[in-house]
Amino acid sequence: QVQLVESGGGVVQPGRSLTLSCAASGFTFSSYGLHWVRQAPGKGLQWVAVIWYDGSKKYYVDSVKGRFTISRDNSKNTLYLQMNSLRAEDTALYYCARDKGVVSPEFDYWGQGTLVTVSS
Amino acid sequence: DVVMTQSPLSLPVTLGQAASISCRSSQSLVHSDGNTYLDWFQQRPGQSPRRLIYKVSNRDSGVPDRFSGSGTGTDFTLKISRVEAEDVGVYYCMQGTHWPPLTFGEGTKVEIK
Numbered sequence: 001q002v003q004l005v006e007s008g009g010g011v012v013q014p015g016r017s018l019t020l021s022c023a024a025s026g027f028t029f030s031s032y033g034l035h036w037v038r039q040a041p042g043k044g045l046q047w048v049a050v051i052w053y054d055g056s057k058k059y060y061v062d063s064v065k066g067r068f069t070i071s072r073d074n075s076k077n078t079l080y081l082q083m084n085s086l087r088a089e090d091t092a093l094y095y096c097a098r099d100k101g102v103v104s105p106e107f108d109y110w111g112q113g114t115l116v117t118v119s120s
Numbered sequence: 121d122v123v124m125t126q127s128p129l130s131l132p133v134t135l136g137q138a139a140s141i142s143c144r145s146s147q148s149l150v151h152s153d154g155n156t157y158l159d160w161f162q163q164r165p166g167q168s169p170r171r172l173i174y175k176v177s178n179r180d181s182g183v184p185d186r187f188s189g190s191g192t193g194t195d196f197t198l199k200i201s202r203v204e205a206e207d208v209g210v211y212y213c214m215q216g217t218h219w220p221p222l223t224f225g226e227g228t229k230v231e232i233k
Binding site: 035037044045046047050059060061062095101103104105106107108110111112113 | 155157163171219221226
C-alpha cells in the first residue's frame with residue numbers, strides 16, 4: 001500500500017536550517033510528482049512547493065522562494081525539503097503529498113506530517 | 121495569485137440535516153483545456169487532508185454519495201445531503217487551474233450542534 005512518512009521536524013531557532021524528508025513506499029516513486037503542503041497550528045492549508053517526477057521542474061510559494069529547496073532522490077524513494085533562514089511564520093506541520101495529475105495537481109495520498117517549530 | 125474565499129467559516133449542523141459550503145475564486149477557474157480544476161478536501165480532527173471532490177463535481181473513490189460538488193466559473197459549492205457524525209472536520213476548496221501557486225480556501229469547520 002502507498003505510504004508517505006515524513007521526518008526531520010523539530011524545534012529550531014530563527015535563522016537556522018532544517019531538512020525534512022518524506023520516505024515513500026508502495027508505488028513507483030519516480031513516476032509521480034510530489035508536493036510539500038504546510039499547516040500552521042490551528043490554521044489552514046498552504047501549498048509550499050512541488051517537484052516534477054524526474055526533478056526537472058520545481059516551483060515554490062513566494063514566501064519561501066530563495067530560502068527553501070525541494071529535491072528528491074529517486075534511487076532512495078525519498079523527497080526532501082531543505083529549509084534555510086527559518087522564520088517564526090514557518091512554524092507548521094509539513095505534509096508531503098503525492099500528485100497523480102497531468103495538467104493540474106491531484107493529491108491522492110498524504111503523509112501524516114512532521115512538525116517544525118521555529119522559536120528562540 | 122488566485123484568492124479562494126470560503127463561507128461560512130464555521131458551520132454547526134444537526135445530524136441528518138443538510139450542509140452547504142461556498143467557495144469563491146478571485147478569477148475564473150476555467151482552464152484553457154476546458155476543465156475547471158476545483159477540488160474539495162476534508163480534514164477530520166487529527167488527520168491528514170483527504171480529497172473528496174475533483175474538477176468541481178467528481179467524487180473520489182470511496183466518498184459517500186451524500187457529498188456533492190457543483191458550480192461554474194468563480195462560484196462553487198460543496199453540499200452534504202445528510203450530515204453524519206463522521207463528517208465533522210474542516211473542509212477546504214483548492215484551485216489548480218492557475219498554478220503555481222496552488223491556493224486553498226480558509227477552511228470551513230463543520231461541527232454537530
